[in-house]
Amino acid sequence: MEKYYLGFELIKSGMFPVLMFLAILGVVKFGSIIGDRTHHKSEGKRTKSDDTLIGAVLGLMGLIIAFTFSGAAGRLDQRERLIVAEANAISSAYGSISYLNQEDRPPVDDLFKKYLDSRITLYNNILDTTQFKEKQSNAEALLSKIKNTSLASVRKVKSPDRALANDLVRQVSAMSSAYDSQRQAMFFHPPRIIWVSLIFLVIISSFLAGYKMGIEQRKERFLPIVFALLMSAAIFLILSLEFPLLTHVDLSEYNHEFIRLRDAIPDVPISLLNDSNPDVAPK
Secondary structure, three states, rough: OOOHHHHHHHHHHHHHHHHHHHHHHHHHOOOHHHHHHHHHHHHOOOOOOHHHHHHHHHHHHHHHHHHHHHHHHHHHHHHHHHHHHHHHHHHHHHHHHHOHHHHHHHHHHHHHHHHHHHHHOOOOOOOOOOHHHHHHHHHHHHHHHHHHHHHHHHHOOOOHHHHHHHHHHHHHHHHHHHHHHOOOOOOOOHHHHHHHHHHHHHHHHHHHHHHHHHHOOOOOOOHHHHHHHHHHHHHHHHHHHOOOOHOOOOOHHHHHHHHHHHHHHHOOHHHHHHHOOHHHHOO
């Protein structure tokens, strides 16, 4: 992530679409100047451009935009579904705590509470890579503690309730798998060549659009602005869908389910934690 830090900062700050708008507008103007010079050098003989070539380039640009938009929207939908699946897995796992012995429940309750606190804030400010790695390590350590504590607690359950208590171990494993799936999906993006191709085709198309206006001696001011505005907005929309944590198209509303689960877990009295398992008592 560090190698793309500058680009991510531009996206998050909202400067990227502004810079893209100015760049497209500048390239259109440059193409118009080149076209105008070509027209005058030919002493007015060249008054038309190759519409077939320009149409092919514009069509290819549209294809790449459609491809990247569709892929970004699909990945965003997948991330949303994985977050919901993770929340459901945590809810199911927490519900299985009721199968444990009464005295073994408070430590597991406390670990679930700490894990949800960690999970709710895990993806806040991911550009701070040092802090993000620390939060990620903390969340994974809590998951490991939940596994170990749950397994130890299940072993204390006597038959015939042991079979029901074993479900907690399975649910915690499913919760861990859901966390891994969601974490991996959050950082799956297309190869860099896709983004390079998209930007390159937009720049080339902008130049050809300006060149066509210049060689045909058409002095347009409004249309280049509209073209630059639409192209920069389309690219920013694609980036917003692809990197939802950096833009206004975010996934924060899905955190409400984690918050709801966290609020459903009552605070565990310290005395119960100390009596049950000193190893997991809060410091």
